[in-house]
Structure formats: C-alpha cells, structure tokens
Amino acid sequence: MTPSPPTAASDDAPTAAFEPVRPITLLAGDDDREERLDAVLAELLDDPNSAARAAAYERHPDLADDLRSFFSGHDRLRDAAGPPVGDADQCPPPRFGNYELVRELDRGGMGVVWEARQLAPPRPCAVKVLRAGPDELTAADLARFRTEGAASAALCHPHIVRVYEAGVLPADAGAPGSRPRAFLSMELVAGPNLSNYAxxxxxxxxxxxxxxxxxxxxxxxxxxxxxxxxxxxxxxxxxxxxxxxxxxxxxxxxxxxxxxxxxxxxxxxxxxxxxxxxxxxxxxxxxxxxxxxxxxxxxxxxxxxxxxxxxxxxxxxxxxxxxxxxxxxxxxxxxxxxxxxxxxxxxxxxxxxxxxxxxxxxxxxxxxxxxxxxxxxxxxxxxxxxxxxxxxxxxxxxxxxxxxxxxxxxxxxxxxxxxxxxxxxxxxxxxxxASRHEDHFRYWGRSLLAFAGVVAAAHVVIFFAERAGYGFLVAHLLPAGAMLLGLAAVLWCARRKGHGVLPTDSVERPIWAVWSGYLVARGMLTVMAWRQGWDSGVTYGVASLMAGAAFYTLGGHAWGVCYLIAAAFFSAALPLAAVGPWAVPAFGAMWTAVLLWLGLRYCRIDRQRREEAAGAGESLGL
Structure with missing residues (x-):
C-alpha cells in the first residue's frame, strides 16, 4: 500500500442520524406570515452569507425557528452535493488561536480537518474545524460535536485517537473579522484511514x-x-x-x-x-x-x-x-x-x-x-x-x-x-x-390461532365421515373445501382493514408463494388419491412430506425453528403411511399444534412490543 499524508478523524458523508428535517409549519389563514417568510427566504437564498442569516433571525424573531429549520436542511443538501467552492468564510485563518494550520487533510459534512502545529505545548496535531459557527449549528450537530470530544477524552488507549482540546475560538481571535469557530484538536496520525488504505x-x-x-x-x-x-x-x-x-x-x-x-x-x-x-x-x-x-x-x-x-x-x-x-x-x-x-x-x-x-x-x-x-x-x-x-x-x-x-x-x-x-x-x-421479520409477523398471531381451529375441525370431520363410510365427495372433498373457505375467511377478516388480502412486500411474498403452492399441491394429491384408490395413510404420508418441504423452505426466511418443524413432518411420513385411517387425526393434530405454537409465539411478541411502546410513551409524557 502507498503511504498517504497524515490524517485525523473526519465526518464521513454516509454517516447520518436519519432524523427528518422538520418542515416549516404555518397556521391556517396566516397569509401575511407566509408572505413574509417567502420574502425573507428569497432574500437569504440570494445572499447566503452567514452574517445575513443572523441579522434576519434578529429582525424576524417570530420566523427565526422556521428559518433555522429550513437552512439546516438546505445546508445539508448543499454539503451532500459537494464541498462549497470559493467561500472564503469557510476557510479559517492560518493562525487559529493556539494553532497554526498547515494544510487541509479532509473535509466532510460537518467540518474540515487540518494538519496543524499547536504552539503551547508545541506539538503536531490535527484540528477539526466546524464549518458553521456555534450559533448556526443544529442541536444534533452541536450534540454530536460535544459527544465526540467528551467520549474521546474519557478514553485513553494506544489504539484510540487522543483528543487534546475541544472548544470555541472567539470572533477575531484568529484574524480581524473572523467569526466564532467550534473546533476539536486531536492526535495527528501519520497515515490514511483504513478505507483509503484498502x-x-x-x-x-x-x-x-x-x-x-x-x-x-x-x-x-x-x-x-x-x-x-x-x-x-x-x-x-x-x-x-x-x-x-x-x-x-x-x-x-x-x-x-x-x-x-x-x-x-x-x-x-x-x-x-x-x-x-x-x-x-x-x-x-x-x-x-x-x-x-x-x-x-x-x-x-x-x-x-x-x-x-x-x-x-x-x-x-x-x-x-x-x-x-x-x-x-x-x-x-x-x-x-x-x-x-x-x-x-x-x-x-x-x-x-x-x-x-x-x-x-x-x-x-x-x-x-x-x-x-x-x-x-x-x-x-x-x-x-x-x-x-x-x-x-x-x-x-x-x-x-x-x-x-x-x-x-x-x-x-x-x-x-x-x-x-x-x-x-x-x-x-x-x-x-435465527428469527427474522418478527415486527412484521407479530400481527399474524391471532390469524394463526384461528387457522389452527379451522384445520382441527376439518380433520375431525374427515376422520369421522370416513369412519362412517361416506364416499370421497362427502368424507374428503367437502370438508377440504370448507377448510379452504374457512382459511380464506380468516385471512379476509384479518387483512381487509389493513394492507389488503394479497401480499404487499418482499417479506410476505415468499410466505404466500410457499403456502399457495402447498395448498394447490395438496388439493391435487387428494384428487390423485381418489383416482388411484390410495388409502388415507399413504395420502397423508405424502402430505406430511409436502408440509415438511414447505416449512424447510421457510426456515431461513422466518424462524430457524421451522427447520425442526420440517424434520418432524419428514419423520412422521412413514408412520402416517402405516396407520391407515388414523393418519387423518394424527396429521391434523400435528398441524394444529404447529399453528397454535406459532400463533401463541407471535401473539406474545406483539404483546411485548405494545407494552414496550406504551412504556416508551409514558416515559416521554405522551
């Protein structure tokens, strides 16, 4: 790797607190205030000098908060597009308080990092100078600046960049006419950052x-x-x-x-x-x-x-x-x-x-x-x-x-x-x-419990109808059709007031693809068993293999325990094939137990999330 000039900590562009910029809000009917705000914004956009902004804040105290909010977002977008060119106010003087700035090392969204020499005590260092003055920083930027200095000062380790000093250089302290500047003085590291090195x-x-x-x-x-x-x-x-x-x-x-x-x-x-x-x-x-x-x-x-x-x-x-x-x-x-x-x-x-x-x-x-x-x-x-x-x-x-x-x-x-x-x-x-998408699936808990009831009832009906000697139509086809209608009704009632019945995102689509495919295959299996004259044991043994394959597919998408559920269905295939008509209630009991387990789990997760949200609201006085 080619050695690079000395560097120090800087604000990397992708770093963000992901806090939305507060929009400008006006009271309904406040036309005069809106017109004044538009006029002031137009004036300041034509003259972006920070002194003009400060003067406008003083002239229009009732608009000051909205103006600061607007220019906070405006400046962030400007900085994301690239560093400002030709703005002399962004460049501090060579003599910066107790430091002599040698050359620029790096610049980011919040400030510029300079190689410098500290005068007393004499030593090389790096100085991060914030672009805006202390009175122009957003609360988040100022908090981040203070946090960096306080956190670094609390740590002393050979593999942590040492912070020497953090403060604000008063106006005119570096050169006549200069504005106040917040800065951070730190150890000068003789090399690049790891990203540039690699x-x-x-x-x-x-x-x-x-x-x-x-x-x-x-x-x-x-x-x-x-x-x-x-x-x-x-x-x-x-x-x-x-x-x-x-x-x-x-x-x-x-x-x-x-x-x-x-x-x-x-x-x-x-x-x-x-x-x-x-x-x-x-x-x-x-x-x-x-x-x-x-x-x-x-x-x-x-x-x-x-x-x-x-x-x-x-x-x-x-x-x-x-x-x-x-x-x-x-x-x-x-x-x-x-x-x-x-x-x-x-x-x-x-x-x-x-x-x-x-x-x-x-x-x-x-x-x-x-x-x-x-x-x-x-x-x-x-x-x-x-x-x-x-x-x-x-x-x-x-x-x-x-x-x-x-x-x-x-x-x-x-x-x-x-x-x-x-x-x-x-x-x-x-x-x-591994457990994924819990905050998404937690709303499915009650639906899964209802599914368990529908599946259990359908398999009980099939078992007793078959024992009573009814034919395929009454013993299998009608209960299976009723089960599908019951599952569809539960799904409709659960989702019609939310996002709609059909899947809406990449989290739900694999679930729908797997289980819609399973139900289609399960229906075809029932018809094939009727035409081929298979007994219930063989039919439900094959159905158990199909259910195992479906759960195995979902093991990496929803919950790792689905792999164990798949193993249980795989293991049950041969025993089900051997027990004849008793395969019907056994298969139904397995499905009911699994749906109850999953439903109770996601109901518990949903209850925990609600309690946590309520507790957070109370702590914030909401």
Missing part, C-alpha cells in the same frame, strides 16, 4: 487480522468504560504507518503472506455518535465522566447504513431493548468483511440508503470467500458470526473478537471456525435460533 481491494488475511485486533482492543476499552461507538467503519479507523507493531502474538506467516508485524497500527476515531451505557464512564485518572449527550433514545436510527447492525436500523433489538455492545461487535464484523472482500457487507443496488437498510434487516451477507477465494476460512467464520442478525448469537463483546484475531495470528483454531464438529454444531445452532 482502496477497495482485499487485504492479506494476516494483515487484516492484525488491524482488526487493534480496533477490537480499542472498542473493548471503550465498552469497559461505558462508551458505545455506534459508527464503526473503515473510514473511522486511522492507520499510523510510522508506528512499530509489537512482535509478540503474531506467529509465523504463511509462505505467500506478509508478516503481520508489518501491518500498520490502527487507531479508532470519530466518536461523534458515541453513547454512554451501563456504569458511569471514567477517564484516565479515575474521575467520572458523562459522555451521553442525550441525542438518541430507543427507536432513533444512527450510524452508516452499509455498516449498521440490524438493531440500529430499527432503533432497538428484537426484544425492544436499546442498541448495545452487540451493535459494535457487528461493526467489527463489517470492517473485517470489508478487509476480506474490498466491499461492504450490503451494497447500494441503486435503491439508495433505504434499500441498503432493507438488506441489512432481511438478507444474509455473501460469504467472503465467494467474493475473494483467498480469504481465510477462519476469518470468514469470525466475520459471519459478528454479522448475525440476532445480537445474542454474536460474540459477547469486542474482547472476544480480539482474542479470535490473536488465535488466528498465532496459528491456533478460532472458536467460530467452520471445521470440526464444534464449528458445525455452532452453525447449526445459529441457523435454528
């Missing part, structure tokens, strides 16, 4: 493992002091190309791999989305430090879509609990995935950030070795374990990820490796405990 290409496995071990150590240190990063990604990892790596713990490289001791030293940066959790954080001297800005709460989405954990994408985990340590473990896995493949786990396929978030929630990442056959199987296993949808099935903390990296570097087997009985058992357990 440059879209996979890294050698041992180098990737050494870098991730550094990052995991840093994240573990932050967690031990009650700080979540919540925005781990290659752009927020800086590489010190001048630092020497310890020679211990890295084993011997393979014949075709570079020695991991030559890997650059990684340092985690940009704690702007950090949040305190658990016990009070402490600084290096043992003093308590509060780093939670209060800028987020359960249900708010923060992070970068391609590297965001599923629970971050919805604002809470599947139990309704606020995002925790497992989200940073996911971020470590996303970084490792990037280092192994040269790309994020979930890419933009032309449908924008929301499409990426849908894949984060619904799709499984491609195995890294399918994108890069040279990726180590052990590291692939670690990455995929970190990226599991269920937070409880990932590693218990960043320290465990760091330990896995050191095992790999020392030539020892990693715990998540796919080889051997232990690794296979771990994968099987992960598949069986």
């Amino acid at each position: 440059a879209g290409s996979p890294l050698p496995p041992r180098e990737a493992a050494a870098i991730l071990a550094d990052v995991a150590d840093a994240v573990s240190h932050a967690h031990a002091r009650g700080v979540l990063h919540r925005d781990l990604k290659p752009a927020n990892v800086l590489l010190d190309l001048a630092a020497e790596r310890s020679s211990s713990g890295y084993g011997r490289p393979g014949n075709d791999e570079p020695d991991a001791r030559g890997a650059p030293v990684a340092k985690v940066a940009d704690f702007g989305l950090a949040k305190r959790f658990g016990p009070t954080a402490v600084d290096g001297s043992g003093e308590a430090v509060t780093v939670d800005s209060g800028q987020t709460r359960t249900g708010q989405i923060v992070g970068t879509p391609g590297y965001m954990a599923p629970e971050q994408a919805v604002g809470h985990d599947r139990g309704g609990v606020a995002v925790g340590v497992a989200a940073d473990v996911y971020g470590l896995g996303a970084i490792l995935y990037h280092l192994l493949t040269g790309r994020v786990p979930f890419t933009d396929e032309g449908d924008g950030p929301m499409g990426v978030l849908r894949r984060v929630l619904d799709a499984d990442p491609l195995p890294p070795r399918s994108l890069n056959p040279r990726a180590a199987r052990e590291l692939e296993a670690v990455a995929l374990k970190c990226l599991r949808k269920d937070p409880r099935s990932r590693y218990g903390g960043a320290a465990e990820v760091a330990a896995e990296m050191r095992r790999f570097l020392a030539g020892e087997p990693v715990q998540a490796a796919g080889g051997g009985a232990g690794g296979l058992a771990y994968r099987v357990a992960g598949a069986l405990t």
Whole structure:
C-alpha cells in the first residue's frame, strides 16, 4: 500500500442520524406570515452569507425557528452535493488561536480537518474545524460535536485517537473579522484511514487480522468504560504507518503472506455518535465522566447504513431493548468483511440508503470467500458470526473478537471456525435460533390461532365421515373445501382493514408463494388419491412430506425453528403411511399444534412490543 499524508478523524458523508428535517409549519389563514417568510427566504437564498442569516433571525424573531429549520436542511443538501467552492468564510485563518494550520487533510459534512502545529505545548496535531459557527449549528450537530470530544477524552488507549482540546475560538481571535469557530484538536496520525488504505481491494488475511485486533482492543476499552461507538467503519479507523507493531502474538506467516508485524497500527476515531451505557464512564485518572449527550433514545436510527447492525436500523433489538455492545461487535464484523472482500457487507443496488437498510434487516451477507477465494476460512467464520442478525448469537463483546484475531495470528483454531464438529454444531445452532421479520409477523398471531381451529375441525370431520363410510365427495372433498373457505375467511377478516388480502412486500411474498403452492399441491394429491384408490395413510404420508418441504423452505426466511418443524413432518411420513385411517387425526393434530405454537409465539411478541411502546410513551409524557 502507498503511504498517504497524515490524517485525523473526519465526518464521513454516509454517516447520518436519519432524523427528518422538520418542515416549516404555518397556521391556517396566516397569509401575511407566509408572505413574509417567502420574502425573507428569497432574500437569504440570494445572499447566503452567514452574517445575513443572523441579522434576519434578529429582525424576524417570530420566523427565526422556521428559518433555522429550513437552512439546516438546505445546508445539508448543499454539503451532500459537494464541498462549497470559493467561500472564503469557510476557510479559517492560518493562525487559529493556539494553532497554526498547515494544510487541509479532509473535509466532510460537518467540518474540515487540518494538519496543524499547536504552539503551547508545541506539538503536531490535527484540528477539526466546524464549518458553521456555534450559533448556526443544529442541536444534533452541536450534540454530536460535544459527544465526540467528551467520549474521546474519557478514553485513553494506544489504539484510540487522543483528543487534546475541544472548544470555541472567539470572533477575531484568529484574524480581524473572523467569526466564532467550534473546533476539536486531536492526535495527528501519520497515515490514511483504513478505507483509503484498502482502496477497495482485499487485504492479506494476516494483515487484516492484525488491524482488526487493534480496533477490537480499542472498542473493548471503550465498552469497559461505558462508551458505545455506534459508527464503526473503515473510514473511522486511522492507520499510523510510522508506528512499530509489537512482535509478540503474531506467529509465523504463511509462505505467500506478509508478516503481520508489518501491518500498520490502527487507531479508532470519530466518536461523534458515541453513547454512554451501563456504569458511569471514567477517564484516565479515575474521575467520572458523562459522555451521553442525550441525542438518541430507543427507536432513533444512527450510524452508516452499509455498516449498521440490524438493531440500529430499527432503533432497538428484537426484544425492544436499546442498541448495545452487540451493535459494535457487528461493526467489527463489517470492517473485517470489508478487509476480506474490498466491499461492504450490503451494497447500494441503486435503491439508495433505504434499500441498503432493507438488506441489512432481511438478507444474509455473501460469504467472503465467494467474493475473494483467498480469504481465510477462519476469518470468514469470525466475520459471519459478528454479522448475525440476532445480537445474542454474536460474540459477547469486542474482547472476544480480539482474542479470535490473536488465535488466528498465532496459528491456533478460532472458536467460530467452520471445521470440526464444534464449528458445525455452532452453525447449526445459529441457523435454528435465527428469527427474522418478527415486527412484521407479530400481527399474524391471532390469524394463526384461528387457522389452527379451522384445520382441527376439518380433520375431525374427515376422520369421522370416513369412519362412517361416506364416499370421497362427502368424507374428503367437502370438508377440504370448507377448510379452504374457512382459511380464506380468516385471512379476509384479518387483512381487509389493513394492507389488503394479497401480499404487499418482499417479506410476505415468499410466505404466500410457499403456502399457495402447498395448498394447490395438496388439493391435487387428494384428487390423485381418489383416482388411484390410495388409502388415507399413504395420502397423508405424502402430505406430511409436502408440509415438511414447505416449512424447510421457510426456515431461513422466518424462524430457524421451522427447520425442526420440517424434520418432524419428514419423520412422521412413514408412520402416517402405516396407520391407515388414523393418519387423518394424527396429521391434523400435528398441524394444529404447529399453528397454535406459532400463533401463541407471535401473539406474545406483539404483546411485548405494545407494552414496550406504551412504556416508551409514558416515559416521554405522551
């Protein structure tokens, strides 16, 4: 890799708190206010100078909140389109308070990062200067800036970028006529960020493992002091190309791999989305430090879509609990995935950030070795374990990820490796405990309970009609038709006031495809049995195989336990074929039990979600 100029933490463009810009609201009939607002906006759009905005806020105090809201969104769109050109007010003077700015290193949505020299004490550093003045920052931007300084100051670790100072440079402190500027002074790292270093290409496995071990150590240190990063990604990892790596713990490289001791030293940066959790954080001297800005709460989405954990994408985990340590473990896995493949786990396929978030929630990442056959199987296993949808099935903390990296570097087997009985058992357990789309399927609980009643009644009627000696029409065809009508009636009653009867999204379509296909095949089987003269045992034995195949298909889409349900139906096929007419109630009992189990489960999930929502509303005074 070609060494790059020194860098420091910067605001990466994809990072977002996904908070909608508050629209301008006017009271009905307030025509005069609306006209004044339009006139002021037209004037300020022609003259975008920040001083003109401040003067307008003072002249029109009743419009100030709406004007600030409008320009907050306006400026964000402008920054997303590209950095401003030719605006002298965006460039601070060479002498910036106690710092001399040398050259620009990077710029993002919130500010510009400069290589600088601190005058007292004299030392090289990096200075992040916010583009807007303190009085022009949105509440979210100001909270993020303060959080970054407070969170970083609470942490002291060789793999975390040190923050020296955070504050506001008064007007005219740097040069006559200059405006107040918020800034953050931090350690200058002699190298690029990890994203630029990798440059879209996979890294050698041992180098990737050494870098991730550094990052995991840093994240573990932050967690031990009650700080979540919540925005781990290659752009927020800086590489010190001048630092020497310890020679211990890295084993011997393979014949075709570079020695991991030559890997650059990684340092985690940009704690702007950090949040305190658990016990009070402490600084290096043992003093308590509060780093939670209060800028987020359960249900708010923060992070970068391609590297965001599923629970971050919805604002809470599947139990309704606020995002925790497992989200940073996911971020470590996303970084490792990037280092192994040269790309994020979930890419933009032309449908924008929301499409990426849908894949984060619904799709499984491609195995890294399918994108890069040279990726180590052990590291692939670690990455995929970190990226599991269920937070409880990932590693218990960043320290465990760091330990896995050191095992790999020392030539020892990693715990998540796919080889051997232990690794296979771990994968099987992960598949069986996976649960997807709970917030979607939780509304189906009552319908599934009603389905259970319909199915049970139909099979009881078929059994007794067959025992009474009725023919095919009365004993099978009429009860089966009534069962279908009953299922359709339940479905209609459950959905006619919602999204309509037919499937509406990618979550429901596979369910409908599987079960509509099953019902068609089941009906054809009944007709074939009648024409061929099969007895009930053979017919329901084949039906059990069909039901098993349907549940097996849904195991990876809805709930991993569906694999066990499929196994039960597969196992019952031969016994059902052997018991003759008693296969009817046995098959009906199996279906009834399964529908009751699923229905009760999703009713319980729905009740929990409602209770959590009610509790959140009470805590917010709603």
